[in-house]
Amino acid sequence: MKQKLFFLKNLFKKKSVIFITIAVFLVLIMILVFSNKDNGEQTMTVKLSDFVNQISVSGKVVASSDVSLGFSQGGRVSSVRVKVGDVVEEGRVLASVENGDLRADLTQKEANLEKEEIRLKSLQLGTRPEQIAITESSLLSTQTAFNQAKQSLINSISDAYTKSDDAIKNKIDQFFKNPLTINPTIELSTSDSDIISKINSERYSIGVMLVSWEKSISNLNSNSDFVKAITEAENNMNQVKSFLSKVSVITNNPEVYSNTGVFQINWKTDTSTARLAIDNAISNLSSSVTLYKNTQSELLIKQNNLKLEQAGATNEDIEQAITQIKSAQASLLNTKAMLAKTLITAPFSGIITKIDAKVGEVASSNLPLVQMMSVGSFQIESYVPEVNIALIKLDDNAKITLDAYGDDVLFNAKVISIDPAETIKDGVSTYKTKLQFLDKDDRIKRGMTANISIITFSKPNVIVVPGGVVFERDGRKFLQVKENNKILDKEIIVGNISSLGQFEVVSGLTEGSVVLLNPKIK
Helix, strand or coil: CHHHHHHHHHHCCCCHHHHHHHHHHHHHHHHEEECCCECCECEEEECCEEEEEEEEEEEEEEECCEEEECCCCCEEEEEECCCCCCEECCCCEEEEECCHHHHHHHHHHHHHHHHHHHHHHHHHHCCCHHHHHHHHHHHHHHHHHHHHHHHHHHHHHHHHHHHHHHHHHHHHHHHEECCCCCCCEECCCCCCHHHHHHHHHHHHHHHHHHHHHHHHHHCCCCCCCHHHHHHHHHHHHHHHHHHHHHHHHHHCCHHHHHCCCCCHHHHHHHHHHHHHHHHHHHHHHHHHHHHHHHHHHHHHHHHHHHHHHHHCCCHHHHHHHHHHHHHHHHHHHHHHHHHHCCEEECCCCEEEEEECCCCCCEECCCCCCEEEEECCCEEEEEEEEHHHHCCCCCCCEEEEEECCCEEEEEEEEEEEEECCCCEEECCEEEEEEEEEECCCCCCCCCCCEEEEEEEEEEEEEEEEECHHHCEEECCEEEEEEEECCEEEEEEEEEEEECCCCCEEEEECCCCCCEEECCCCCC
């Protein structure tokens, strides 16, 4: 009940009721033409017009921005730079507390930032010629070492071949019959026939390998594919080492010795000597490979360093310099932020409306001392009852009258915000709604009372009739029309219904129809 009373109170408050009543009757006059009264019958002739639904509320003009300002950091007030009525621009300092130490710190950090920026610029200009010359000399030395490492690797690979060839042909082949043919046969006997078979098979494979390896070595030079040459040498050495290991199983077997001649001890010694030679060759090859890879890596690093120096500076140096600049900037911003806490600064352009700060007084932090509001940009603040809030949406247009200028002066506005939570007014749930004036007008002042008509729906060229002419029968809607001096019940289909009870007729009635305003319902 309180909600309905609150709605009626807003609906007919002061002069707004006159405006609304006139607006409604203007619409009716546009769509209705009254005929003469015959036998007490009141009629109207239907015409097409605009169907408008609107909600009427009252409100108050407020500044678009209205703030109270104070110091974030307390202290003794050192200056007040404005007075009431002054128009100020956004960012202007209005008052300050003592902050000499912060200003000195600010100057120092600005100098630090400038120094780091100069350092970065120097790096970007390039490395000095003297430094480039040193790097070039170091690079040349490493290039020489790399060439020597390549030659050492070639020698180690050649030596590995020589040791392998000697171990097989001069130390091991004495145990074989036909060692250089496709069917080499070891002449030592043992009960382990499986190992004998493997030794014979591998002797042939090693013979093929040695021939191929000798050919590769003959073509090996400083421009060769060393990755391929290293892999080939390591695989071949491992093959020889595995073969010698199998042979040593036989030459170290007492059964073999007990059934052979006077050269038993030589077989064991020769096999051991061959294995030792191969182990040494593998070790030497490994050392040469390591030296080759290390000098190659060092050479690549120095080549890249020279390129970076010739380009101006290393990426690492530039990145470090940029990091130092960012650090100096952050330190400077921190000091600026601390300094800003000692100042009251205008957050927007506007007019000073109140000042409580006085030079020499001690101001507490966050105590409001200066008030200001925006100039020329005003809004309307209204509290819409719960029963109407669902009909309003953002960007709805509105017509405004101000009590100060009467109902004949209209201002345009639109809805810009609707609070999501309710505000209790006189025990009734309402929702704070703000409207923005669309045009700047010097006649608008903060605090003026506004009468608001929010247009929630508008549809052109439709048929509209007053709610009082429509009646229901069996769940269907009718109205009475006069045709050829006869009164007929006409079934209609209605669409939208306005907040003042007007019906949009979407079917059953045409333009020019004569409708009874006081239907005679049987």
